[in-house]
Amino acid sequence: MSNALIEKNQLTEDEWENICRKCGKCCYEKIDLGGGQIVYTEEPCVYLDTITRMCKIYDKRHEIEPDCIKLTEDFIRRINWMPPGCAYIEYLNQKDTLRTVRSVEKIKSRKRPKTRRI
Numbered sequence: 001m002s003n004a005l006i007e008k009n010q011l012t013e014d015e016w017e018n019i020c021r022k023c024g025k026c027c028y029e030k031i032d033l034g035g036g037q038i039v040y041t042e043e044p045c046v047y048l049d050t051i052t053r054m055c056k057i058y059d060k061r062h063e064i065e066p067d068c069i070k071l072t073e074d075f076i077r078r079i080n081w082m083p084p085g086c087a088y089i090e091y092l093n094q095k096d097t098l099r100t101v102r103s104v105e106k107i108k109s110r111k112r113p114k115t116r117r118i
């Protein structure tokens with residue numbers, strides 16, 4: 001993933017979509033056991049082509065399958081069931097790390113004593 005993408009404040013719809021590496025892992029049934037424990041089953045969504053790992057109804061998935069959730073940054077930040085290795089999780093982790101580094105740098109630069117040349 002490019003740093004330029006991570007540093008952008010707002011992504012276009014295409015940029016956001018292109019982060020997904022189309023692994024299809026999030027398209028398998030999951031069981032929430034509570035307490036942050038998620039079990040990932042081997043039961044795919046009926047619309048997932050398990051060979052290509054692509055959704056067979058992608059453009060109309062929200063109309064045809066009301067349970068299919070639109071993945072947005074806000075939504076992904078609120079849930080705990082995106083599978084390990086999901087590109088969006090990696091993207092958000094990198095984005096948060098970069099933000100933290102930038103704010104630490106900003107604080108450090110404010111605290112840096114002014115040097116005088118003599």
Ligand code: SF4
Nearest residue numbers: 020021024026086087
């Ligand atoms: S798990 Fe993440 S990277 Fe894989 S298909 Fe789902 S959203 Fe895309």
